[in-house]
Amino acid sequence: xxxxxxxxxxxxxxxxxxxxxxxxxxxxxxxxxxxxxxxxxxxxxxxxxxxxxxxxxxxxxxxxxxxxxxxxxxxxxxxxxxxxxxxxxxxxxxxxxxxxxxxxxxxxxxxxxxxxxxxxxxxxxxxxxxxxxxxxxxxxxxxxxxxxxxxxxxxxxxxxxxxxxxxxxxxxxxxxxxxxxxxxxxxxxxxxxxxxxxxxxxxxxxxxxxxxxxxxxxxxxxxxxxxxxxxxxxxxxxxxxxxxxxxxxxxxxxxxxxxxxxxxxxxxxxxxxxxxxxxxxxxxxxxxxxxxxxxxxxxxxxxxxxxxxxxxxxxxxxxxxxxxxxxxxxxxxxxxxxxxxxxxxxxxxxxxxxxxxxxxxxxxxxxxxxxxxxxxxxxxxxxxxxxxxxxxxxxxxxxxxxxxxx
Numbered sequence: 001x002x003x004x005x006x007x008x009x010x011x012x013x014x015x016x017x018x019x020x021x022x023x024x025x026x027x028x029x030x031x032x033x034x035x036x037x038x039x040x041x042x043x044x045x046x047x048x049x050x051x052x053x054x055x056x057x058x059x060x061x062x063x064x065x066x067x068x069x070x071x072x073x074x075x076x077x078x079x080x081x082x083x084x085x086x087x088x089x090x091x092x093x094x095x096x097x098x099x100x101x102x103x104x105x106x107x108x109x110x111x112x113x114x115x116x117x118x119x120x121x122x123x124x125x126x127x128x129x130x131x132x133x134x135x136x137x138x139x140x141x142x143x144x145x146x147x148x149x150x151x152x153x154x155x156x157x158x159x160x161x162x163x164x165x166x167x168x169x170x171x172x173x174x175x176x177x178x179x180x181x182x183x184x185x186x187x188x189x190x191x192x193x194x195x196x197x198x199x200x201x202x203x204x205x206x207x208x209x210x211x212x213x214x215x216x217x218x219x220x221x222x223x224x225x226x227x228x229x230x231x232x233x234x235x236x237x238x239x240x241x242x243x244x245x246x247x248x249x250x251x252x253x254x255x256x257x258x259x260x261x262x263x264x265x266x267x268x269x270x271x272x273x274x275x276x277x278x279x280x281x282x283x284x285x286x287x288x289x290x291x292x293x294x295x296x297x298x299x300x301x302x303x304x305x306x307x308x309x310x311x312x313x314x315x316x317x318x319x320x321x322x323x324x325x326x327x328x329x330x331x332x333x334x335x336x337x338x339x340x341x342x343x344x345x346x347x348x349x350x351x352x353x354x355x356x357x358x359x360x361x362x363x364x365x366x367x368x369x370x371x372x373x374x375x376x377x378x379x380x381x382x383x384x385x386x387x388x389x390x391x392x393x394x395x396x397x398x399x400x401x402x403x404x405x406x
Contacts, residue, residue, distance in 0.1 A: 002037075003035065003036050003037045004036055004037070004111075004112065005036065005037045005039060005061070005108045005109065005110045005111075005112075006032060006035075006036035006037065006038055006039065006110065006112045006113065006114065006397075007039050007041070007101065007104065007105060007110050007112070007113040007114070007127075007129075008028075008029060008032060008038050008039065008040045008041070008060075008113070008114050008116070009040075009041050009042070009101070009113065009114070009115045009116065009120040009121075009123050009124075010025045010029075010040065010041070010042040010043075010116040010117070010120065011042070011043055011092055011116065011117040011119060011120050012025070012042065012043060012044075012045055012117075013042050013043065013044045013045075013049050013052065013053065013056075013065060014026040014028075014029050014040075014042065014056075014116075015029075015049075015052050015055055015056055016049075016052055016055075018271070019235075019236045019239075019271070020235070020236070020239075020316065020317045020318075021116075021117070021137065023207070023317045024116075024135075024137060024183070024207055024317075025116045027208065027386045027390060028114065028116060028135065028390060028393065029056075029059050029060075030059060031386070031387060031390040031391070031393065031394075032114060032393065032394070033059040033060070035394045036112070036394075037061040037108075038059060038060045038061060038062075039060065039061055039062040039063075039104045039108060039110060040056060040059075040060045040062070040063045040064070040065075041064045041066075041097050041100060041101050041104075041123065042063075042064070042065050042066075043065070043066050043067075043068040043092065043094075043097075044065050044066065044067050044068060045068040045070060045073075047067075050065075050067065053065045061108075062104060062108075064097060064100040064101075064104075066094050066096060066097050068092075073091045073092070074091070076090045076091055076093060077090055077091045080165075084165070085165065085169075086119075086141075086162055086165035086166035086168075086169050087158075087162055088118075088119045088140070088162065088166055089119050089122055089166075089169060091119065092119040092120060092122070093122065097123065098123055101123050101127070102126075102127065105127050105128070105129070110129070111128070111129055111130040111131065112129065112130065112131045112132070112397050113127070113129050113131075113132045113133070114132075114133045114134075114135065114393060114397070115132065115133070115134040115135065115177075116135050116137070117135075117136070117137065117140075118134065118136050118140060118166070118169065118170050118173065119169075121134055121173040121176075121177070124173075124176075131178050131397050131398070132176075132177045132178055132179075133177065133178065133179045133180070133181065133393055133396050133397055134173060134174065134177045134179075134180045134181070135180075135181045135182075135205070135393075136170060136174075136180060136181065136182055136187075136191070137182065137183050137187075138182065138183060138187055139167075139170070139182065139187055139190050139191045140166055140170070141162075141163045141164070141166040141167030141169075141170055142163065142167070142190055143163075143311065144159050144160075144162040144163035144166060145159070145160060145163030145164075145167075146163075146311050147159045147163075147240070147311065148160040148163060150244075150311075167194060170191070171194060171195045171198075174191070174195060174198055174201070174202070175195075175198065177201070178201065178396070178397075179201055179202075179203060179396040179397075180198070180201060180202050180203070181202070181203040181204070181205045181392070181393070181396070182202070182203070182204055182205070183204070183205070183206060183207055183338075184204055184206060184337060184338030185204040185338060186337045186338045187204070187338070188202050188203065188204045203392055203396065204338075205389050205390065205392050205393065206338070206383075206384070206389050207317055207320060207384070207386075207389070208320070208384045208385055208386030208387075208388070208389050208390075209317070209320040209321055209323075209324045209380055209384050209386070210324075210386065211324050211377075211380055211381055211384075211385070213296075214296065214299075214320075214321045214324035214325050215324065215325065216300060216325055216326045216377070218296055218300075219296060219297055219299075219300025219301065219325065220294060220296055220297035220300065221297060222297065222301040223292075223297045223298055223301060224265070224267070224301060228263040228264060228265050229261055229263065229264045229265070229303045229304070229364055230264075230265050230267055230301070230302050230303050230304075231254075231257070231264060231265070231266050231267070231302070231303065231304045231305075231306055231360060232266075232267045232268075232269060232298055232299065232302035232304070232305050232306070233245065233246055233249065233266070233267070233268050233269070233270075233305070233306050233307065233308065234269040234270055234295055234298065234299060234305070234318045234321075234322075235269075235270045235307075235316075235318050236270050236271055236272060237268065237270040237271065237272055237273035237274060237277045237288075237290075238271070238272035238273070238274055240311075241309050241310070241311040242270065242309070243274050243276055243277055244309075244310060244311060245307070245308045245309045245310060245332075246268050246277050246280065247276055247277065247280060248308065248310060249266070249306065249308040249356075250266055250268075250280045250286055251280075252353045253308065253353045253356045253357065254266050254285070254286070256353050256354065256356075256357045257356075257357055257360060258285070260357065260361065261364075264285075265284065265285060265286070265287060266285065266286045266287070267286075267287045267289065267298065267302070268280065268286070268287065268288045268289065269289045269292060269295060269298045269299075270289070270290075270291075271290065271291040272290075272291070273288050273290055295321075296321075296325065299318075299321060299322050299325050299327060300325050300327065302322070302327055303328075303363070303364055303369070304327075304328055304329070304330060304360050304363045304364065304369075305318075305319075305322035305327045305328070305329045305330075306329070306330045306331070306356070306360075307319050307329065307330075307331040307332065307335040308330075308331075308332050308335075308350075308356065309331075309332050309334055309335045310332060310334060311334065316331070316335050319331055319335060319339065319347075320380060320384055322376075323341075323346065323347065323376035323377060323379060323380050324376075324377055324380040324384075325377070326373035326374060326376060326377040327373055327376065328347075328348070328363035328368070328369045328372040328373055328376070329347045329348070329376065330347070330348040330349070330350055330356060330359040330360060330363060331347055331348070331349055331350075332349070332350065332351055333349055333351050336349045340379055340382075340383040340384070341375065341376065341379035341383075342375075345371075345372065345375050346372065346375040346376045346378075346379045347372070347376060348362065348363060348372075
């Protein structure tokens with residue numbers, strides 16, 4: 001039997017899966033391609049990713065990729081100040097994409113759609129679809145509200161405005177969709193606190209990790225010099241929560257670590273480090289790698305992996321990858337929200353600087369590190385297979401939420 005056609009709308013090209021949101025959107029694409037002929041509309045916000053557009057053909061029956069200039073996108077966002085919209089929505093507005101989507105729906109007789117990230121829901125307007133699923137991933141409106149708490153003056157006002165208007169937009173489209181999904185139960189409950197009437201149409205679809213790719217067997221050669229303890233934080237270093245986490249950890253936690261372990265090194269691994277992150281580099285103490293060809297050796301040979309995010313939404317993929325590779329991890333309570341396993345057994349949780357130092361000290365004990373690494377990988381094997389989680393989406397496209405969650 002021929003696969004039915006499906007529209008998939010993604011705010012950032014889902015390939016290569018080299019950062020948090022792209023990991024999730026890629027695995028959704030791969031899973032959908034097993035059930036549908038996928039017609040993908042997406043933006044490309046980094047010039048390096050243009051060369052990967054053609055690779056999408058192996059999963060898609062049709063692809064429309066629009067180059068997104070972030071500077072022009074921000075200029076479009078400012079129109080939201082005049083129209084009363086959340087600024088995130090006009091940022092992703094493109095008439096050519098809207099035309100392509102409309103034409104594909106008509107010519108391919110598409111009646112089902114999956115939307116990845118709330119602002120892409122605007123392209124559903126006026127389409128004759130029978131069934132739609134919106135994967136909001138996180139409650140982005142809450143993120144902007146949380147950002148506002150750390151700002152002052154006009155930026156605090158702007159972030160509060162974005163949180164309020166984006167929240168209204170999210171609820172509007174969640175009411176129009178058949179099913180809305182979030183990356184954790186905590187995120188789903190956070191959304192439902194503002195829209196309790198949608199409880200029977202909201203799912204938690206957790207992230208996963210490819211446990212074969214992120215296996216201790218594929219750790220590669222040690223990238224570190226000497227035998228000093230290496231404390232590693234991995235992630236895209238142009239993402240503000242990661243930048244905030246890296247700078248805070250380097251300034252507030254590492255000086256306390258060095259009192260006990262003066263030879264310890266903090267290694268920050270991730271693409272596009274901002275000037276604030278690059279400024280943290282200090283010979284022998286803090287290393288900023290920038291883009292690396294393969295993050296796995298840096299994770300596998302780390303003595304401790306940390307995820308000290310103070311502003312976090314949903315389960316962090318880098319935490320799951322480190323756990324899958326059998327490394328002891330220390331995460332903030334924000335990063336641990338919704339994380340399966342048991343604190344103190346499969347991972348450590350810390351928030352205050354002294355708590356991080358104590359947790360790192362425990363993780364550096366060889367027997368404790370081995371036991372925690374084994375428990376961490378077992379947690380991933382039992383609870384974080386991508387396909388086991390993502391099968392909820394095809395079910396949601398053809399059934400009620402009660403049937404999906406049964």
